[in-house]
Amino acid sequence: MKHRVLCCAFSSEQGPHIQMLPDHGFVCDVVDPGIDLTVAGNLRNCLQGYAAVIAGSEPYPAEVIEGCPELRVIARAGVGFDVVDLEACDRRGIVLTTTPGVNHHAVAEQTIASLVSMGRNVVHRDRQVRNEIWERQSGPRIWGQTLGLIGFGRIGQAVAIRANGLGMNVIAADPFAIPELAKEMDVQLVDLPHLLSESDYISLHCPVNEQTHQIINASTIAQMKSGVRLINTARGQLIDEPALITALQSGYVAAAGLDVFDTEPLSADSPLIGLDNVILSGHIAGLDDESHRDTYLMIVDTLVRLRGGEWPQQQIRNLAGVTDWAWE
Numbered sequence: 001m002k003h004r005v006l007c008c009a010f011s012s013e014q015g016p017h018i019q020m021l022p023d024h025g026f027v028c029d030v031v032d033p034g035i036d037l038t039v040a041g042n043l044r045n046c047l048q049g050y051a052a053v054i055a056g057s058e059p060y061p062a063e064v065i066e067g068c069p070e071l072r073v074i075a076r077a078g079v080g081f082d083v084v085d086l087e088a089c090d091r092r093g094i095v096l097t098t099t100p101g102v103n104h105h106a107v108a109e110q111t112i113a114s115l116v117s118m119g120r121n122v123v124h125r126d127r128q129v130r131n132e133i134w135e136r137q138s139g140p141r142i143w144g145q146t147l148g149l150i151g152f153g154r155i156g157q158a159v160a161i162r163a164n165g166l167g168m169n170v171i172a173a174d175p176f177a178i179p180e181l182a183k184e185m186d187v188q189l190v191d192l193p194h195l196l197s198e199s200d201y202i203s204l205h206c207p208v209n210e211q212t213h214q215i216i217n218a219s220t221i222a223q224m225k226s227g228v229r230l231i232n233t234a235r236g237q238l239i240d241e242p243a244l245i246t247a248l249q250s251g252y253v254a255a256a257g258l259d260v261f262d263t264e265p266l267s268a269d270s271p272l273i274g275l276d277n278v279i280l281s282g283h284i285a286g287l288d289d290e291s292h293r294d295t296y297l298m299i300v301d302t303l304v305r306l307r308g309g310e311w312p313q314q315q316i317r318n319l320a321g322v323t324d325w326a327w328e
Helices: 017-023 040-046 062-066 086-092 104-119 122-130 154-165 179-184 192-198 218-222 241-250 289-307
Strands: 004-007 027-030 052-055 073-076 095-097 146-150 169-173 187-189 201-204 228-232 253-258 278-280
Touching (some): 017 027, 017 289, 040 062, 052 289, 062 086, 073 289, 086 095, 104 201, 104 228, 104 253, 146 192, 154 169, 169 192, 179 187, 218 241, 241 253
Parallel strands (some): 004 027, 004 052, 052 073, 073 095, 146 169, 146 201, 201 228
């Protein structure tokens, strides 16, 4: 069947796509949640007979892409696609799409939640009271502190707006940032060494590529202020986890708010689990009711347009220069 779609993304069994896809002539199935899709063989077996997949964070290596002859579209529910082998997709003529512009507010809210929680030591103080420890100790005010954003795209900009409201000084390092926009938002564009040395808080909002892979490592941590606080709601591969763990254990990095990890789910034996100065969440920063709805609305729109012969360029991440792609 040429219009079968398999939903693999988080909570893909709920949302407008469940009814909208059949309304547009697609057969919509949801993957068994008990199947470990991080195992390439499992994912490849699940995709047999499907023309499109609504993808979550599971990896799509070449062996999966090459082993699914009927697959035409990988529709990623989100904006990251570093776990998809683009070269294999290009060889096979498989379109990779994402959903830009639907979850930046959700990610920004999670970022600010982590920032304020660390700045006011919310989690630690909650644990103290629950353990009948009544300790009153002051810390530095968030107002007037400097937030450094590594990446100043949609999400970085959404974080900057909120940080400005908290009275923070916001600086950003991004070679592709638009100076006029940064100035309008009262954000100072700086180079990375300046950001590392001047920031009280550092938040990551960039993609993973050759330039940014493990951009946070022992060398860059050494350039930061002692007592810096780090937030990552982007991709786990941006951080050298052992180096960060060492810095957290020593207290050089005072705290971290981590939503993403080098390997997901985070292993129960990770040293991060036992650190009291770390706030952990399970890759949920981009999830709220509104972004969930809008993500699936965009996916349905993208699939319908692709099947109808259109080329929704804003959502497509590969096949540059291709003019003769067809669903059939």
